[in-house]
Each structure stands twice: as structure tokens, then as C-alpha cells.
Amino acid sequence: MILKIAIRNTFRQKRRTILTALAMVVGFTLLSVTIGLSDGAYGNIISMFTRNRIGHIQVHREGYLDKPSLYETIDGYTAVGKAIQDVAGVEAWTPRIYAAGLGSVGEKSTAVQIIGVDVARETRATRFDQKIVEGNVLPEAASHEAVIGKNLAKILSAKIGNEIVIFSQGADGSLANDVYKIVGIAESGDDVTDRTACYLHIEDAQELFVLDGRAHEIVVIVSNINHVDKITSAIKAGLNDSTLDVSPWQVVAKSFYRAMKADQQGDAISRWVIMLIVAIGVLNTVLMSVLERTREYGVLKAVGTTPMQIFWLVICEVVIITLGSICVGALLGGLANYLLSIYGITYPEEITFGGMKLKTLYAEVNVRCLIVPAITVMLSATVVGLFPAIKAARIIPARAMRTH
Amino acid sequence: MEQIEKTDVIVTEGVTKVYTTDGIPVYALNGIDLTIESGEFTALVGPSGSGKTTLLNIISGLDSPTEGKVWLAGKLLSEMSGNELSDFRRDNIGFVFQAYNLIPVLTVEENVEYIMLLAGILKTERHKRVIAMLEAVGLDGMADRQPTQLSGGQQQRVAIARAMVSEPAIILADEPTANVDSKTGADLLEMMHRLNTETGMTFIFSTHDPMVMESARRLITLRDGQIDSDETKQ
Numbered sequence: 001m002i003l004k005i006a007i008r009n010t011f012r013q014k015r016r017t018i019l020t021a022l023a024m025v026v027g028f029t030l031l032s033v034t035i036g037l038s039d040g041a042y043g044n045i046i047s048m049f050t051r052n053r054i055g056h057i058q059v060h061r062e063g064y065l066d067k068p069s070l071y072e073t074i075d076g077y078t079a080v081g082k083a084i085q086d087v088a089g090v091e092a093w094t095p096r097i098y099a100a101g102l103g104s105v106g107e108k109s110t111a112v113q114i115i116g117v118d119v120a121r122e123t124r125a126t127r128f129d130q131k132i133v134e135g136n137v138l139p140e141a142a143s144h145e146a147v148i149g150k151n152l153a154k155i156l157s158a159k160i161g162n163e164i165v166i167f168s169q170g171a172d173g174s175l176a177n178d179v180y181k182i183v184g185i186a187e188s189g190d191d192v193t194d195r196t197a198c199y200l201h202i203e204d205a206q207e208l209f210v211l212d213g214r215a216h217e218i219v220v221i222v223s224n225i226n227h228v229d230k231i232t233s234a235i236k237a238g239l240n241d242s243t244l245d246v247s248p249w250q251v252v253a254k255s256f257y258r259a260m261k262a263d264q265q266g267d268a269i270s271r272w273v274i275m276l277i278v279a280i281g282v283l284n285t286v287l288m289s290v291l292e293r294t295r296e297y298g299v300l301k302a303v304g305t306t307p308m309q310i311f312w313l314v315i316c317e318v319v320i321i322t323l324g325s326i327c328v329g330a331l332l333g334g335l336a337n338y339l340l341s342i343y344g345i346t347y348p349e350e351i352t353f354g355g356m357k358l359k360t361l362y363a364e365v366n367v368r369c370l371i372v373p374a375i376t377v378m379l380s381a382t383v384v385g386l387f388p389a390i391k392a393a394r395i396i397p398a399r400a401m402r403t404h
Numbered sequence: 405m406e407q408i409e410k411t412d413v414i415v416t417e418g419v420t421k422v423y424t425t426d427g428i429p430v431y432a433l434n435g436i437d438l439t440i441e442s443g444e445f446t447a448l449v450g451p452s453g454s455g456k457t458t459l460l461n462i463i464s465g466l467d468s469p470t471e472g473k474v475w476l477a478g479k480l481l482s483e484m485s486g487n488e489l490s491d492f493r494r495d496n497i498g499f500v501f502q503a504y505n506l507i508p509v510l511t512v513e514e515n516v517e518y519i520m521l522l523a524g525i526l527k528t529e530r531h532k533r534v535i536a537m538l539e540a541v542g543l544d545g546m547a548d549r550q551p552t553q554l555s556g557g558q559q560q561r562v563a564i565a566r567a568m569v570s571e572p573a574i575i576l577a578d579e580p581t582a583n584v585d586s587k588t589g590a591d592l593l594e595m596m597h598r599l600n601t602e603t604g605m606t607f608i609f610s611t612h613d614p615m616v617m618e619s620a621r622r623l624i625t626l627r628d629g630q631i632d633s634d635e636t637k638q
Contacts, residue, residue, distance in 0.1 A: 012508070302466055304522050307490065309522075396467060
């Protein structure tokens with residue numbers, strides 16, 4: 001009967017119910033879209049950052065990440081790569097060589113980072129070919145050709161067809177220097193990389209640095225980024241080599257990951273602000289409803305309804321409105337996120353986060369967009385409903401029935 | 405909660421109720437000592453502000469006295485918790501209010517049924533009693549109506565049916581005939597009189613209505629919060 005009264009009371013004052021529900025629906029939808037856009041943005045940034053650059057998992061010689069060195073290499077990387085490929089969930093792998101050196105084009109010189117890549121694998125793994133903004137990608141066989149970063153090309157005033165001379169030191173201590181023809185200019189989306197990167201075919205790099213059959217890094221791409229931790233463990237187990245470090249992207253790019261987390265915490269604050277506004281609205285209308293019906297609660301109590309039953313009556317009314325609002329909010333929030341995941345929001349100007357450039361912000365449609373607002377709206381509405389419910393439960397019948 | 409035995413009584417001892425208005429104490433009741441035996445048909449009379457409604461509220465536990473004690477069936481009301489008082493009222497006291505005070509979102513049947521539902525009486529039994537009670541108060545065929553679809557007299561009949569359906573030991577009626585015409589008032593009074601005679605329920609009215617006063621077997625007159633006279637008719 002208490003539930004029946006609660007349901008009927010909900011429809012009794014339609015305008016007030018609609019107002020209360022509206023506050024909840026708006027709060028739910030705003031929260032859902034905020035989470036959708038936030039997850040979409042972070043998902044997009046993480047995807048760009050991992051898929052296009054660092055991969056989802058990296059394998060190095062033990063300690064390389066903390067102290068990169070030309071000499072800390074993975075020997076027989078092809079065998080290691082094959083073992084990695086056998087792990088379920090691994091989509092692709094690609095080896096890399098890293099070395100610092102001096103690059104010169106004509107009379108201009110600057111510090112460069114030489115990145116030796118297996119062109120075919122790198123294209124499959126990190127879409128290397130899509131980074132070329134001018135000229136061509138490196139051929140799949142070693143050919144003494146180079147692709148340089150867009151900003152590096154500016155610094156060196158280099159053009160397609162120019163030759164770049166690399167000066168460095170080989171792993172055997174010899175002087176490493178050679179000339180490569182620039183066949184392409186790349187843009188990775190990261191300014192620092194684009195200022196220093198000089199991509200060579202991995203065999204050219206191995207020859208230059210005397211690293212035959214060796215690589216500094218193996219980048220692994222997985223089919224589902226959410227399974228990175230599980231696959232990392234599986235690769236570790238599969239390789240069973242204590243001299244190799246297998247690290248997920250969160251460890252490889254610690255500072256980037258921390259910055260993302262910190263930014264997400266900032267989002268959480270804005271979510272609380274939205275919910276506070278909703279809670280105040282709900283408190284106001286529920287409290288008004290209780291005050292208006294003081295006499296009725298007095299009568300209910302007079303005829304034998306216990307304070308606890310009165311308390312649940314008010315809470316039931318709040319929960320009924322909240323459940324209805326959650327359904328409507330889920331529809332609106334889901335629809336808004338779906339549309340934003342297709343059309344997105346285009347920024348007036350490109351924004352940069354963690355070196356990644358974003359032009360359009362797309363939402364992500366996921367369960368979190370519905371679950372988090374649903375829990376938040378239900379909790380905040382119930383919590384703010386407690387005060388009016390307690391107030392109603394503590395009504396003194398004789399006094400309550402004197403009110404009009 | 406155990407129901408009051410028909411031989412039990414209402415006892416008040418030095419009941420005082422003080423309201424403070426702008427710092428000035430106003431005595432609504434001042435040292436009321438009263439004993440009501442079960443089966444009585446008693447009217448509390450007196451001018452407005454004499455304390456009739458306040459006394460009804462206090463003896464039913466709807467309000468608490470500033471001083472003094474109230475025993476119902478030997479139980480001291482001030483020792484009961486909020487939930488115990490609610491249960492006690494549900495099982496032992498029926499209320500008829502001047503303004504009917506029906507629950508607006510419930511139908512006539514549901515209003516009458518409500519207290520039995522709180523008491524955990526089975527649905528078939530509830531339905532049977534509701535139908536019988538609505539017939540007794542002359543509202544048969546109106547079970548599905550909303551309170552707003554009834555006249556004042558009909559609403560008061562529903563209120564009486566609600567008060568009596570769970571067969572409480574005591575019916576407290578605050579000006580039950582005040583908002584109905586004299587014909588309806590006479591009918592209601594006759595009905596309550598009949599129920600008192602047939603079932604032995606204790607009826608206590610607060611009233612200004614000469615018809616009720618005439619019908620009552622005991623007249624307690626209040627004045628300025630005190631008992632001015634207490635007459636029992638032979």
C-alpha cells in the first residue's frame with residue numbers, strides 16, 4: 001500500500017514531478033555526455049598515442065626504459081617477435097632501433113634521433129605509411145633512403161631528394177657515418193618527434209650502428225587495448241626471459257599516463273558540480289512536496305502508519321521519479337553520445353594534449369556513460385531525499401493536522 | 405500489539421498542555437484528571453479554545469502533554485516509542501476528524517482498508533470487512549470512488565468506516581458532525597450510537613453540536629483547559 005500511495009502521489013502533482021524529473025534528466029544527460037566526450041577524447045588520444053607511436057606493449061632489454069643505451073639490445077629479435085605473435089590477442093609487432101646522432105643537409109646540421117624501422121611491420125603495426133605528408137614511405141627493402149620529421153625538414157631546410165649525412169657512433173665503438181637520400185617527410189603528431197626523427201630502414205640502421213640481428217625495442221599492438229595487462233602477462237610468460245622487460249603503455253609513457261589521470265580527475269570535479277546542482281534542485285522540490293503534504297503525513301501517522309513507513313513512502317516517491325528520470329536520461333544521453341560519436345565537435349583551432357593534436361572531439365558510447373550517471377543520480381537523489389523523509393517521519397500528527 | 409480489553413479504561417492524571425506564544429505561556433489544558441471506562445459514549449463539550457481537541461489528541465498519543473500522564477489500557481503513553489505509539493493507535497484507536505482527512509490518492513475501499521493492511525490482515529478478510537462496513541455506513545456501491553467524488557457527508561461516513569473497520573476499542577471523534585448538514589449529522593450519530601450499543605466500542609466526541617450532546621451518555625464540559633463539569637446521564 002505504501003508503494004501504491006507513493007506511485008499515486010508521484011502522478012498527483014504532475015508539474016512538480018516533471019520539474020524534479022527534469023532536473024534529474026538534465027543532470028543525467030549532461031553527466032552522460034561529459035563522460036562520453038571525456039572517454040572519447042581520452043580514448044582517441046590514447047589510441048593515437050599508442051597505435052601511431054609507442055604501441056600498446058613494448059619489449060626491451062632489462063633496464064633500457066630507465067636508461068636507454070645503444071648497447072642494451074634484444075638479440076635475435078625475430079625469434080622474440082615470433083614468440084610474441086603466438087600470444088592470443090596480439091595483432092602485430094615491429095622492431096625498432098634507436099640511436100642519437102648528428103644530421104646534416106647541406107650546410108645545416110642538428111641533433112637527430114635515428115629510428116630504424118622494419119617498414120612492412122611498422123606500417124602494419126603503427127600505420128607508418130600514413131605519417132608521410134610529403135614524398136614516399138621508405139621501401140620495404142634497405143635502400144639507403146631516409147624519411148625525416150616535418151619540423152626537422154624545416155630546421156635543416158631539407159627537401160625531398162636531398163641527402164642527409166648521419167654522424168654517430170657504432171656499437172663496436174667505430175665512427176658511424178653514412179649518406180641517405182631523403183624520400184619522404186613524416187608528421188607523427190608529436191612535435192618533439194617531428195623535430196628530431198630520422199627514419200631509416202632497420203637493416204640500414206643495423207649496418208650503420210653495427211647492430212646486426214639486434215633491436216632496441218619491440219612494439220606490440222593488441223587487438224583490444226582493454227586487455228593490455230592480461231596480454232602483457234601472457235607475453236612475459238611466453239618469453240620466459242628475465243633479461244627482457246615487457247611493459248604496457250602505461251609504464252612506457254608514465255608521465256603521459258599520469259597527465260591523463262590528473263586531467264580525468266579534473267573532469268570528476270566538474271561531474272560533482274553538475275550533480276550538486278541537480279541535488280539542490282531535487283532537494284528543493286522534494287522538500288516542498290513534503291511541506292505541502294504535512295497534514296497528510298499527520299493523518300497517515302494518526303491512523304497507525306509508523307514513522308519508518310512514512311520515511312519509506314517519501315524515499316519510494318523519490319526513487320520512482322529517479323528511476324523514470326534515469327530511463328529518459330539514458331535514452332537522451334545515449335542518443336547524444338551516439339550522435340557525438342559520429343559527428344563529433346570540431347574545435348575552432350587544433351588542440352594539443354601530450355604532444356597529440358586533436359581537431360575533432362568524438363564521444364564514446366560505452367556502459368560507463370549510463371552506469372555512472374545512473375548511480376550518481378540515484379545516490380544523490382536518495383541522499384537528498386533523506387532529509388525530507390526524516391522530516392516527514394518525525395512529524396507530530398496533532399501539529400501536522402493543524403496545517404492547511 | 406495487543407488489543408485493549410473491553411473492560412480497560414482511559415486514565416489521565418494532571419494532564420497539562422502549554423503553548424508558548426511570543427514568550428507568553430497559554431494553557432490549553434490545565435491539570436486534567438479523567439477516567440473513561442470502556443463502552444462509554446462520551447462527549448467533550450465547551451467553547452472554542454477550551455481544550456477539547458487538545459485533550460483528544462493527548463489521550464490518543466497524537467500529541468504529548470507538557471505535564472501529566474496518560475494511561476491507555478494500563479499502558480503509559482509517554483513510555484512508548486514513536487513506532488509503538490503508531491502500532492498502538494492502529495490496533496486500538498479509530499479516529500474521525502472534523503475535516504474527514506481521507507487519503508486523497510486512495511479510493512474509498514483503499515481508505516477503509518488501509519489500517520487493516522497496516523495491521524497485516526489478509527486480503528480476503530479485509531475485503532469482506534470493507535464491504536460490510538461500507539454497507540453499514542450506507543456507502544455500498546461507492547468502493548471504487550475517489551474521496552473528491554463524494555459529498556462532505558459521504559466523506560465523513562468513509563472516515564467513520566475507516567475508524568471502525570478494524571474494530572478498535574476506542575473511537576475518538578473530533579467534531580464529527582461539524583461539516584455535514586443536520587440530516588447527515590443525525591444519521592451519522594445514530595449509526596455511531598448503534599455501533600456503540602452493538603459492539604461496546606468506547607466513543608469519545610469533542611463537539612459543539614447539541615444533537616451529539618443530547619445523544620451522549622456522559623458530558624464532560626471543559627472551560628479554559630480545565631474540567632468544568634462532568635455529568636453522567638441516567
